[in-house]
Amino acid sequence: MKKILSVVLALVFCFALMSAATAEKAGEGLTIGIVYKQSGNAYFQAGVSGFEKAAEELGFTLMHDGPSDSSNDGQERIIRNYIDLGVDILCISANDAAGLVDVCNEARAQGIIVLSWDAKVDAEGRDLDIEPASAKAIGVQQLESIAETMGYEGKLAIVSAGATAPNQNLWIKYIEEELEANEAYSKIEYLGVVYGDDDYSKSYDVTKALIDKYPDLKGLIVPTTNGGPAVAKCIQDEGKVGQIKMTGLTLASDMADYIKAGIADATFLWNPIELGYVSAYVGVALANEELTAEVGATIEVPGFEGLEIIESDDGGLILYLNKLNPFTAETVDAWVDIL
Amino acid sequence: MKQKKICQRLIRWETMLVVLLIVLWVVFDLKDAASQSADIANRKRTIKDVFNLPNMISGIGPYMLYGFMALGMTLILGMGGIDISIGAIGAMSAAVMAVCYGVFKSAMNPSLALVLSAVCCLITGAACGLLNGALITRFRELFPMIITLGTQLLYRGLTYLLIGGKPIQYKDDTVWESLKMLYNGSIKVEYSEKVLKMAKGATEPTESYITSTMSIPNILLWFFAFALIFFVFLHLTKWGRQLFAIGTNREASRLSGVRVANFELIMYMICGITAAISGMFYIGSASGTMRADALKGYEMYAIAAVVLGGFSTNGGTGNIIGVILSMFVFAVMKKGMGTVFLLIENAMDLAVGVVLIVASLLPNILEDISIKRRLHRQHKEAALS
Structure with missing residues (x-):
């Protein structure tokens, strides 16, 4: 009896795996490299958890890293490593908006989509900036x-x-x-x-x-x-x-x-988790060419409304989540360690 | 006789670095190949080499930034001193340069302003180095480490006073942005690269070749040029011999007519200038922006490279070739750890630390062994006679 049960269970498991494998997800085969300002910062780890949530839904793989000293050249080293590793999308929270322009343009020359999130890369070095709220x-x-x-x-x-x-x-x-x-x-x-x-x-x-x-x-x-x-x-x-x-x-x-x-x-x-989540969706849509980075383009992300690319003050493109995260008596404790 | 022995040991040390470099390379290459075949089995994306020579060279820029400081540091370590303020000197000199350029360019031709501000940068570096040297030669009872720890904080503080927390940049200023040419690659080499792709339903990956471009960063060429100058200075001139003599025995050098204090002063000044040069390259590397926290911790990278290169912290020994090699050892190691083993930036320091400890202990252990053997032999000879 036990044997039969285990065989049945194993079969069910196999089928579940196969059906999961056959269902093509939008981000399948894509890799996102996330670069944040510094490692060991709870704010950015929360951001990464947003990317991870999106990765479960979209099926892309992700890597994330930041320098220990919030330095520009540390970020450059990480970006260059990600370029060598062949990532499709870079999501960067820049320590120095202008400092990463050159290396970002090198990445873009190789067909990598460069997004900045939370802290922008200057307009000439990015495809799109994603920020919490206008x-x-x-x-x-x-x-x-x-x-x-x-x-x-x-x-x-x-x-x-x-x-x-x-x-x-x-x-x-x-x-x-x-x-x-x-x-x-x-x-x-x-x-x-x-x-x-x-x-x-x-x-x-x-x-x-x-x-x-x-x-x-x-x-x-x-x-x-x-x-x-x-x-x-x-x-x-x-x-x-x-x-x-x-x-x-x-x-x-x-x-x-x-x-x-x-x-x-x-x-x-603002909520760094949502910021990471939306950045991942936008990155995948751009890489799949379902979205073009231009003024007026819109994107559907589960749980968000009216996400539209607009022109930013620095002449580049920007997308606002326009959603602030409330801390109330019920929710504040969950955020104490993050923000 | 003794000269020859030191020479032999040096040759051995450099050979060991070369061996280390080759071992690292082979390990990374094999691991890269292994993860590629794993990737193919998972039928992911197109597969390219992650760790290879063109990628290494194109991306070596950030690992060369402290190279100039390391060269300057050879002078100090060779004399048995130490200077941990060079990161702060580099930042301060570069900050002075950025500020000066802003002032000068409104008054004159921008190219001239750039040259003048570069001169100011070098003068600042020299002045900071001079102050270090003056304090160190004047107050012999204090450790150079403590004095330069103090000046490090002083220079870093001054940098913040000078430019504050905001980065300085001159947008759309082509003259200022020509600084980028110090750092970025201008020599491009095209090569054909093999890529593997798994077609849908196929069992074997298909091979194809694409044309890739390798760009040789200018900073690498500059580093070689400076290294050559330092090689000539340290190993082929009388000043180089004096320097190592001071490192071996300061008092004996003084008694034999070397003006030790003056000599040290000048060496600390040159070290400051090399830090300023690193600062200039930093601006180039950061797409033309300067921040007050630039080059933080670089003194330690520089010292690590010099020590791994075979310079003893007691002074008296060392070779520039070793320093060049150790720069590459660190670059290859960090690059490989990051791309092939996917270690995060912070964890890489661990590997660097291990190599450094082993490298600095090894010569001592070897020396211990040779001393023991010699004593043993002498003992034997005494017993025989």
Whole structure:
């Protein structure tokens, strides 16, 4: 009886293997070489796990490596090794956007698709750059989140980094535009921006001043990872937990305690796993010539909508995931070791 | 008599490096062939040689960056000193060059600006080397290792002060980008390469030939040129003999009329200049950008290459040929580990470390054995008489 059972099981197993082998996957026979900024960095390992997830679905093989010292020449050595190994697609998170242009062009001359993910390679050295979110998406998503928390009414302010910080100012510009343009936010009273200069005690002080001035403040947006914990601590120290809520771009590890204490319903950062996952799909589609790298081209990736290649500021091509990852009381613990 | 013995030992050492190189090559080649046939069995993609001479030469650039530093380091190790600040000197000189070019090019013809900024780069390297040398010759009671550890941090800090955390680059500036020609290959050689492909349903792979291009990186040629100069200096001039004499016995050299302190000062300065040259090549290798953390840890690679090349850290012995060979040993080893054995970058350092330890222990062990044998013989002779 046991013998028969094992024979049957073995047969079933064989059939399963054969059917798996016959089903042609899109990435079958392709190899992706992933190069990240440095090895031993949890953020990039999370990114690689996104590639691995895609590899299970698409059937490509992957290699990944990064230099220990975040150096440009370390990345060059790895890229050259991958060229010799005959990879079809390179996905690079560059330590030095301009520094890898020459070696990337050598790779492209041999027919290798060169994508950059997370940190770009300059326009002249890449086929496509894949980034988490456009400045507009980052701004608008934070606003949406805090507005929902506030019940779409009450006083709202922003605690930013430095007054000249280009990223933050761009995001704030889009937040302000959205506040003006969108009817849903008409009952929100926007108080403006204060600057904590990415310094813990300064961020704490300006937040305290803000709370003293507007005792009925309801919401704060902190679009800088350095400011987030200071603002949360200030809300906690002032005994305003529950009345004032915040959101922002933060690291999970910085904010886990405050999120669980109810100071923020959700804070955001991009998700490196999704970034790797989409990069793999895009790379395979480009290699199979199902996708051409040009403005307006779109690609279907499971779980994502509206992925479209557009022109980037540096004159190259870029694709945004436009999806930030929320850290909530339920999810934050899973992210603490990664971000 | 003694001269000849040292000579013999050197010849032996270089032969050993050649043997090591050949062994590495054969191992990588065999492993490559083995993984190719495994790949064919799995019916994956077209199969090409991964590890072969053209690939090795085309990709040798990044492994040659510290070659100039290694040549400079031979002077220091030959005298029994050490300088671990050369990585930082290279970075600082290259940073000075990048900044100077930005200043000069608004005032004059860009080609002239490039030449002048290159001069500034070399002067910076020389000045840093001079400071090292001055401190080391002035304060004999301190280890050169400690002094240059201090100056290393100093120079690296100055580099950050000078250019900050952001890379410097001059986009679309063809004159500046001509620096790339220092590094990249301009000599292309075409050759015919065998590729294997498994057709669908076939049992035997089909062979075909494609034309591939090998480009010889200019940095390799520059390295040979510099190595020749250093060979002549160290082994064919009186200064070379003085240098090794200082390494063997500093006091005796001083008493026999060598101006040791001055000599050392100049050697540290030349070492600084070679670091600056490495810095210039670094800019070329990084497509014309300069970062404050460039060349970090390169002093250790350079020292490793020089020690593996047969230079004793006690000074007095060594040969440039050995250093050239050891540069190739490291390049072949890292390339092979990375491409054939698919080791990650960090793990490669392990293999380098093992080779280095064995290489630096081996001469001592050999010497121990020969001393024991000699004592044994003397003992015997004494017993006989």
